[in-house]
Amino acid sequence: MYFAVISIFPEMFATIRDFGITGRAITQEQVTIECLNPRDYTTDNYRRIDERPYGGGPGMVMMAEPLSKAIDDARLRASQHGCRMDAAHCPVIYMSPQGQTLSENSVVSMADYDGMIILCGRYEGIDERLLAQYVDMEVSLGDYVLTGGELPAMVLMDSVIRRLPDIMGDDKSAEQDSFVDGLLDCPHYTKPHEFAGMAVPEVLLSGHHANIAEWRFSQQVERTQTRRPDLWQAFSPSVQQAKWLKALAKATKK
Numbered sequence: 001m002y003f004a005v006i007s008i009f010p011e012m013f014a015t016i017r018d019f020g021i022t023g024r025a026i027t028q029e030q031v032t033i034e035c036l037n038p039r040d041y042t043t044d045n046y047r048r049i050d051e052r053p054y055g056g057g058p059g060m061v062m063m064a065e066p067l068s069k070a071i072d073d074a075r076l077r078a079s080q081h082g083c084r085m086d087a088a089h090c091p092v093i094y095m096s097p098q099g100q101t102l103s104e105n106s107v108v109s110m111a112d113y114d115g116m117i118i119l120c121g122r123y124e125g126i127d128e129r130l131l132a133q134y135v136d137m138e139v140s141l142g143d144y145v146l147t148g149g150e151l152p153a154m155v156l157m158d159s160v161i162r163r164l165p166d167i168m169g170d171d172k173s174a175e176q177d178s179f180v181d182g183l184l185d186c187p188h189y190t191k192p193h194e195f196a197g198m199a200v201p202e203v204l205l206s207g208h209h210a211n212i213a214e215w216r217f218s219q220q221v222e223r224t225q226t227r228r229p230d231l232w233q234a235f236s237p238s239v240q241q242a243k244w245l246k247a248l249a250k251a252t253k254k
């Protein structure tokens, strides 16, 4: 999958390029991340990418011209990487609190794209005419305001890369499917057997995989019911999960 990020701080993206699963996806050439700096598309001596806002007010606004040239170049490079250049296959995504809130479901569908071009804003905002002309999708991490779009862009790329095929190996399915089903994750334990006077739940040491799977599901149910009743309301169990729920209901009735 091809990612182009438009940002005045390209160095920030070393965070996902140089470490962990996202870094490995790049070395294994499953993922390409290119950073394009709008400053490289300016024509004046000061390499201006921001100006005072029309209508007055505090701060600066990012100018349309350098961003439009950077996005045009990103589109060219995306097509050279084999991306089909339309909104359904390689959208221009703008990270902002005004966008649609990111969820695991939308991450899963975005993993099907050939690529994406992610626009990272700074200052007070980006000239609206640039957004109108180029942006296919506005995405928000949540209702809080950061100093720029770079961290949101890295969160988006990290979550999408994690859902690409052959990235997470075979252990992905277990923990991943549970959350995608709309339940919170179960607790996890590892060595040593005892920590701070607390042991590990016996069932996890039993080697009884069916009981372990049922116990983990019951923990997910309990956590989701207590911490996220909204998710619990929306939850639709699989056939196996419905069987476990029935058994759980019986057990709690006794």
Ligand SMILES: Nc1nonc1C(=O)NCc1ccc(Cl)cc1
Residues within 6 Å of the ligand: 095, 096, 097, 120, 121, 122, 123, 124, 125, 126, 139, 140, 141, 142, 143, 144, 145, 146, 147, 148, 149, 152
């Ligand atoms: N919450 C969020 N979810 O996605 N992005 C955010 C966010 O706060 N961006 C900060 C931001 C975005 C655009 C500009 Cl021009 C300046 C700062």
